[in-house]
Each structure stands twice: as structure tokens, then as C-alpha cells.
Amino acid sequence: MVMHLTHIQLTYVSQYCFVSFRMDTFPKCSVCHQEFTLKGPVSYLLPCLHAVCETCVTSAAGGVISCSTCQREVNLTDTCLQKDAVRQKEIFHLTVKQRPTELLCTYEDDGNQAVCWCQECEEFLCEYCQNMHSSVKLSRNHAVHNFGDITPKKLENETNCNIHERYPLHLFDKSCNVYICCQCRRGEHADHEVDYLDEAAEGVTQRIEQHRKDLSALLSRQQTHLQSIRQETQLTNRTQDTLRKTIEHTFRSLRSHLDQREKELLIDLESLTRETKATLHAFETSCEDHHARCTDISGYIRKCLLYASKSVLVQLETTVEGMTRTCLETASPETHDVPEAVFNTNGLSKLKSDMSGFGNITTLKEDSEGGTPEDKQTQTDDDYLADLEQKHEMMLSEKDQTCQVALETINRLQTFLIGFPTEGCVHLLKTGVVDRRMVLNCLHLKYDKDRVNLNEVHINTEGDLVNRESDTRPAGEGRLKRYSGTCSTAPLPQGGCPQYWEMKSRVCLDETLIGNLLILEVCVCREEQMDGYCIGGSPRYYSMTVAHCPTHGKICRKTCKEWKYVRCLPDTLPNTAWASHTLHYGVVYDDARKKIVFIDVKENKVISTLHNVDSSQTLWPMFGVYNPDLLTVSMTLVVGSDINMTEEKKAMIVKALS
Template sequence: MTQTCQDTAIPETHIPPAVCNSIALSKLRSISSGFGPLLTRQYVKDADTQTDDDFMADMEMKHKMVIAELKTKNDSDEKRIKRLTDESNAEIRSLKSVIAELKTKIGSDEKRIKRLTDESNAEIRSLKSRIEEKELIEKRAPTTMDFLLGVARECVVHELKPGAIDRSMFLKCTPLKYDMDRFNLDKVHINTEGDMVNRKSDTRPVGEGRLKKYCGTCSTDPLPQDGCPQYWEVENRVSLDKPLSQTNLILEVGVCREEQRDADHCIDGRPYSYCMTVNHCTTHGGICRKIWKEGKHVLCLPDTLPNTAGASHTLHYGVVYDDARKKIVFIDVKEKKVMSTLDNVDCSEPLWPMFGVYNSDWVTVSMRLVVGSDIYMTEEKAMIVKALS
């Protein structure tokens, strides 16, 4: 149309000239083609008879048709995109499920492999330990048998492990004795039956080295460090004259180093000492058994006996000392149970068995030492084996 207007002669009527740049026409067409066809009157039927309104109607109809076609295509594309997205999501979910299943299986397999590996390693360690133990036993067997034959002449020996030839598997009922020259005669004495009683002696035998603070005595010798577990018992007859209060002691049994034997009236608060006491307990409000290790309270077992005047009871305890395993075990013989096992006992220096009885104003106590063939070993053996294992 622009070109036609350019070619047409200018009418006589004066009209301001319109300058058209035909150089950019091709570029205009190129740009216009990007959003639809370029229509002019010369391509429309009956151009002479078609009005501008008709032309605009045709253009609107064509525009609607193009929009409808584009919308249809767009809807089709959206459906296709949705279908592809759904398929893709389904495939992703399937892959995730497969991956999760594989991870679960791999995790299960790894756990099974770890368990089997751990079991295998444990079995290997056990076999190595048994082989080493067997080699050690075979190596020590001659000296061990000589040792056991020598011990058997002195005291009763019980087998803790059937068929064992290792000295650590035998229990020696040590023939302990009260050291008569160490009795603190201001606090205790020995009666005609050989029991220690919490009453001062009427006689004062001359002798150096008696205990001056400790309310009792020690054994004649320290415990030997020969790798063989040792066992002894004390049987105590207790009668309360009046109820106890505070932390009043009734009795004590245990072991300590030589320098601690007379450091105080008892050894429960002393370093390098391991003991059991029976005394009134402010925590439980009654009479308890207490376990002590190197001056520290380890365990409290209540309801040992009624805290009432006239109450009478027999208390029977056993002690195991094992320098090879560095353990001390306290046993309630009457109740047939282990009260406590103390581990990591310092056996670097000899330990002395200690025996104490206390508070004659409130209670009467007599302690009998049970050793050697006087020990009736029944359930105690099984308890000791379990406690030392």
C-alpha cells in the first residue's frame, strides 16, 4: 500500500506530504512475519467493494482462528507435558523405591557381615586366649604341681575349675591365726574358746608391739602372694545391750598394708585397705553391712539385724583374696550370696588380714576365726568361681 501510494500521482488538492522510508520496508515485513501474515487490500477478494469494517471483521475472525488454533495446540502441548511429567515422576518414584530397597538390603547385608565378622573375631580371640592359657599352664604345670603338693600339706585346697593345673584355679583355705601378741588389750581380749571379744582384758601381759589404736588384732603373717586365691571366714555372735546410734561400729573384717594396721581404731577410712564393717547407718536408720575400698565407701546393705536392745544374731562372713586377679570378695555365708567384689586391688605390697570388734558399752561381740578344714565348702565354691571370673 505504501508503494502504491508512492507510485500514485499527487492530487491537485494540497495535502502535506508524507515521507515513507521504503528502505526499511523489508525489515518491517520481516518483523511483522513473526506474529502473523501481512495482509493488504490487494490480496482480499472484492477489494473494491470491501469496506474497512468488513476488512476488520475478516481480520478479527482470522485472529480468533489463529488464537483458537494456538490454544488447541497449547492445550495439546500441556496435556503432553503433563503426561510426560507424570510418567517421569512415576519413573523417579520407581527408581527411588528400587534405590531404597537396595540401600535396605545393603544395610542388612552390612550388619550381617559385621555381626559375622565380630563373632569370628571373638571366636579367634577366644581360641588364641585358650591356646595361650594352655601353653602357659603346660609351662607352669611342673612348678604348679610342686606348689600345690606343698600347700596341701599345710592347708585345705579346693578345685575351682575341674581338671585345672593352674594355681589360680585352686582355692586355698589359708590357716590364719590371731596374732596374740598384737591384741589391743585395752579394747579386746581372747576368751577361753579362742574367740576375740570386745571387752578389755583383766590381765596385761608384758609385750612390745601391741596395737594401741586398732580395736582388735591382725593375723600372725601377711597373706602370701603366690597366685593362688585364699579364703577364710569369721563367725560373729552379736548381742545388742542398747540401740546403736550415729555410726557406731559392731565389727570389721578386711585387709590392709602393714603401716595401716594401727593408724586408727578401724581401717575402713584408711588408704591401701579393703574391708567390710557392720555398724549403725545414719542413711538407712538401722544396722547395715558396708563395703570399703581404700578409705572410700563402696556399698551399703541394710537390715543386717534389728537395732533393738536384747536383739541377738549370728553373722557369718567369708573373705577371698586373689592377688593374681587383683580381687577381694566378701561373702555372706548365712545368706549364701556374694556381697561385693572389689577389683583392681593394689597387691604391690603384702596385705595383712585384720579383725576388729567395737563398742562394748552398747553391744557384746565375739568373733571366731574359721579356717582350714573347719570351713564347710558348699555353695560358697560356686559363688567364688562366679565372683572371680
């Protein structure tokens, strides 16, 4: 099989690509784990930037491929895979460098060992055919490379237009997103915005190079964090050894009277050390997993920069940017806080003094003054241990009182929460304050499949609201019909306390937005207003939308209360085509205070607080994702115990409600 290099042109080579990147390993299929070969099945590129062979693509069960490297599933009915031009070039280069004996002359079917490669003919040549090739007038000036001299740069070959075969593809049509020749430019592409392919590829190269730098910086920080975790683990082990020796030395001085206490403290130390090491191990495992994902993507980016042609670079930019942004946005914390164990020996001197003063040798006179000899003799080791126990209980009295107060508070709180109307997760907004208005109920909401408007949206198998039509069963008779793209949940309970839920939305613009185009909406309204014709255009309707704003000329967050806009915040996300973004918002509904608060969870700030909310009747949460022809939106509900309720978030909610 002869590889057609016209599909795998190389435009960018840099020496740093070889640092920490092994060129001696043949890539493998992420499904069957078979090595790719020059004559084997063609490699295809998955959205996660891993490779799958053509055999696995054609034989995928149910049309779904599961990548064993990152466990991501790809539905082939929704995703069109492209050939992995980067890895095809890599396989060719590795075969030439490491397995040249497998390459036979393709110029004539004589089975001779090939020794060189003709770039123009795309043929392997043996020594005899090389001499013949050089003597023929038509091919004597062709670029022929010996295997030892072949580099990725020398594999580059100019590609001609499929329509105008004599003209090379050296232009890039930004409007059609295709590369064209000069003749195409004079034809149907005459009025389009066109750039030279070299310049377009150079721009993509710079952006992908920036992605590589961002990932390299992240990997460097992760490596530093991993090293810090390992050092903390070693320090924890050394601390354990040091404290063990200290505890053993201390309790040796107390002899048998404190053996039991010694064992208890050693058990406490072992437990604390185990918990500390388990925490550090969890940090390390999480960081290593994310580091491995980032390493895979960074490695593929290096391959792109080494092997990808100009056209492939342009095609790969969106996928590479999306995976890079995912890595950067989901990066694990780069700091950790693990308490260090210490051995508190407060009161040791007094304890030793008490022990040294226990018992004495006196005269009979002194015995008669202080007690009978029989009394003195009856004070056994059991009496002494009882005395020590009494002193120990006195030392812990203050701690016991504190625990008693805490227990009483818990009992009062349990009594207070009896009959509390929630199926979610409850948090105290202020510690120690047993007040229904200070209890935050994280509701367990879920989309109502019988009410979803199926004209432009559906609920997928993961339970997300997606702005795409689906072939799933129709919703019930009570489904929403008028305003396309909406869905509701169950109504909100009237519990007299703040209620909270969150939404995490993944947004990808297919093109730059203009006008007053909606992306997504979150709102609270009465049941009779759920299926209105216009968004935010009803009384007792409280909403936050993300949409393109003609006033600012940007994508803004707008909050609305009963016909009127309350606040408009620009620069919610860049108005850039093919860019992916994650938006994370929270909603607080307090029927007692008559307030609704919209929160940006990622920025950790309040977007807007709506006052004087009419809570006299039951209100319903509403959600919307819109304009499937212009963008892709997938909205996930984050509810109940899945909500990460930090102290900082609690303080922000308390401040917004006060």
C-alpha cells in the first residue's frame, strides 16, 4: 500500500517537539490496542484526540465507540470522524526510520528492498529503479530522498485543486472554510473573504502553539504540585516516626501506670496518619489522572505541530482548542491543606510531680496525725490509678462542657427540622443559629420529561437539556408547546426557608451572534405563565437570560422582573464562532423574604437580587436552551448533595438575602 502524502502535509517543525516526546513508539488504536502500520487499517481521529483504526470504526457495536484511554464514548451517528493525517504521517516516518526492511520497491513489482522515496511520484524505489528513475527525462529532477535523510519536513508535497488540477491549493476561503486555488478564486468564491493558506496556517500554528504553552505551564504546575504532595507524604512518614519515638520515650518514663494511655495515643496517631496519607493519596491520584489527560492532549498537539499540514491545522483548531480549554477549566487545585500531627505534652511535668509525691515513708507520729497505718497501707495501685483517672476527668471537663453544648444544639436542630419539606440536602447558613430562615434547602430537582417542549429540545440519556430535536417518545399531554426550547421541573415547596439549585451549561457558538438572539434562560414563574409566547413578558415572571444584546453589541446576562429588565451585564462569554464555554449559575428562592437571587458560581459573585417577589402562589422553575441552528447548548442540573456548598458561597447567599 502506498501512502498518499498529499493528505498529510507538514507545515511546522520545531526542535522542542522532540523534548520528552518519544519518536520510537508506534501509535496504537485506543479500542483494540493494535499498533498502526503503514499497510494496516487507516487511523481515524476521535474528538478526544486519540486514534481508532478503520476496522474498529466499521465494526463498532451500536455505532458507539468507547475510547479506552479516556473512557469517552463517541456516537458515530452524530459524529463524523476524519482520517488522522497527523498519525498517518507519523506512522510513515517511523516506518522509514525504524522498519525500512518492510518497505519494498513499488515502482516495479520485483519485490526488491526499497532504499529511497520519490516525493513527486510518491513511490518507494530500489537501487535499480532509482537509477532508472534518475535517467528518465521526466523524473530526473524529482526530489528523491534516501531513508536516512528523510525528515518530516521533506515529506511535504504541494496539493493541487480537485477541480482545476493544474493549480495548487494556496488560498483559504474564510467564508466557506475550504482551501481553493486561484481559478476557484475567480469563480464561485470571487466575493468571499480569502486569505493565503500560508498565512491562515501560520495563524492557526500560533494559536495551537499557545495551547501547547498553556498546557505546558499547567503540566509544570501539576508536576510541582505532585512533587509537593510526595514530599508531604515523606514528611508525614518522618513525623510519624519522630512522634512514635517521642511517645514511646514519654510513656516509658511513666512505666506501667500509663501503658493503656500510650496505646490509645498510638492508635490515634496511626488513624490520623492513615487519614492524612489517604487525603494526600487522593490528591495525588486526582492530580495524576488530570496530568495524564493533559499529557495526552499536549502530546497530540506536539504531533500536530510536527506532522499536520496547513489544511489539517485549520481543521483541527476547534477540537484542539476545546480539549485545551476543558483541561484548563477542569484543572485540579494546585494547592492542598493537610494538617500536621503534633504530640501535645502539656501537663507532663505536673503529672510526674504528682507521681513522685504519691506515697511516703513517715514516722508513727506522723501516721497518727495523717491517718492510721492501716489506711496508708490500703492505698493500692488500683487506688492510685483511680486518682489519676479523676485528675484526667478534671482536665477534660471543659471539653466535655463544650461537647454538651454542641449536642444540645444538634438536638434542638433535629427537633426544628422535624417535618421539614425537603428531599434534597440541608445546610446551615450560619453556624449555631437555629432559625428556619438560616436553613438552605438544596432541592433535588430534575427535568420533567412530560412537560419538555420537543420542537427544538430534548432530554438526553445523561439527563441534560439539549437544544436539539430527538427521536425519543413524545411528552405527555401537559407538555409545553408555544415557546420552543423550554422545560420545567416540579413546583417549588413553600417551606419558609431559602431554596437553592444550580445549572451547569456547555455552550458552543456555530457562528458569531447578532441581534437579540437567546442562548439560555433560567426563571421562576407561576404555572399559568409557563407556556407563554414571549420570554420574560409576563407578570410574576422572574428570569435570567444569556443572549446577544443589541445595546452592548455583546453577549450579556440579563435579569428581568415582571416585564422590566433589572440588570444587564456584558461580556458573559466571547462572541466567537466554534469556541466552547462552560457557564455555571445558581438560583436562590426565598419565599419568606420574597427574594430571588441569581449567582455566577464560577465567578463566585451575585449577578442580581430581585425583591418583592410575589410568592402568594406556587412558583415553578423553568429552563430554556435556544437557537439550535446557530449554537449548541447542553444544560445540566446540579442539585441536592451534588452541590459544592462552600463557606464562601454561604456567606455570599446570606449577604444577598440580608
